[in-house]
Amino acid sequence: MIRWIPYFLVLINMSSALKVMTFNIWLSGAEVKDGIEKIAKQIREVNPDIVALQEVEAPDVITNITEILGAGWYGVHHCNSTYPDTGIITRHKIIPGTYVHVDYGMHVKIQLEDTKRQVSFWSMHLDYRSYGPYACYNKLVNSEKQILAGEMPTTCTGRVQNMVQLVTNENFTNQIRKSNIVPIIVAGDFNVPSDEDWTEENKAQHGGWAFEWPATKILRDAAGMKDSFRELYPDPVANPGITWSTVNKFQKEWDYTIPEPEDRIDFIFYRGPLRPSSSFPYAGTSPLTPIPHQWDNEWPSDHYAFITEFEDLPTSTEGAVRTKPVDPVYINRHGRDILRIPYPHCEAEIIHGFEEERGGETTPRPRRRNRVHVRARN
């Protein structure tokens, strides 16, 4: 009796697994030969249910990747038509009318093909400037205040403000409130390490600093989200989970003599009836040649992608959970200003890999036709 129960559970879990990938595509593949093809090839090999993309430099990047992936793949990018930067690709259905964006990321709701399950999915790419680990390796930095100045600059475009903008977005807080029914996933390149990673135990590897980086802390404290990788691997010493960098090993300005700090800056956070079952950084299966000799690499990015596989937990029957308020420290500094930025109205379009035509045969979709336009409503 006892013996067969585990097998039964395994079967259930297999049928409801959800594989999520976050993938910074390094200037849309421009730094390697046939970059767009290689991006699509890596996605096809991983075969995720949903991919969060960053460094989507133009709308046709998503069009071209989904076209190479082919029938059954769909994509959507941030509605900024000159520089979308974030995008989402999936082999499931993007629900029209669910597009929402913030300045540094975007969301759609996805209906998983074989079931009635839905996921609220955000792809984020936080600001890259004043990269914190550079400050920590600088021997002239001696206070946390100096490091924090880079995370929340007075320009209001820092990673703290980016994250405050997300967690105070009305659509996001509504999704969090309903996350016991529809899980919410926030994946992306945060350009900053985790508050759980720079501890006393590993400070020797971090320029002597143990430091609570704020961006992930805001997501955990203000939105009750969990980092899928740290849930499975709580010890940052044993499992650093480095994603930066695959090929950026030494700083170019000093003739490749100063090593680049290595950190985990790409994340898959979740909240809701999901349980991570595996989580790992990924950079393909071929050897990586560092910058400046990366042109022929099979892996097209300077980041590792991150992959988390989730299993469903039974949907809770409890009432909607409440969001904790955002930590007032972050609001009181510069966060408040960013709340005043009006969001532009703009459109996002769902892009199909192929159109089905003529008796089931698939032909490449003619460009700029048959797109479903989705009105952004925030």
Ligand SMILES: *[C@@H]1O[C@H](CO)[C@@H](O)[C@H](O)[C@H]1NC(C)=O
């Ligand atoms: C997308 O494909 C079109 C047609 O092949 C090409 O002209 C364009 O440069 C491609 N864009 C990117 C970003 O690769």
Ligand SMILES: *[C@@H]1O[C@H](CO)[C@@H](O)[C@H](O)[C@H]1NC(C)=O
């Ligand atoms: C689009 O993105 C670019 C680059 O980040 C930015 O300069 C521009 O203001 C954005 N456009 C809109 C309409 O938000």
Ligand SMILES: *[C@@H]1O[C@H](CO)[C@@H](O)[C@H](O)[C@H]1NC(C)=O
């Ligand atoms: C976003 O929130 C606004 C305000 O609550 C709401 O009117 C709109 O429908 C929401 N958009 C989506 C896609 O949920």
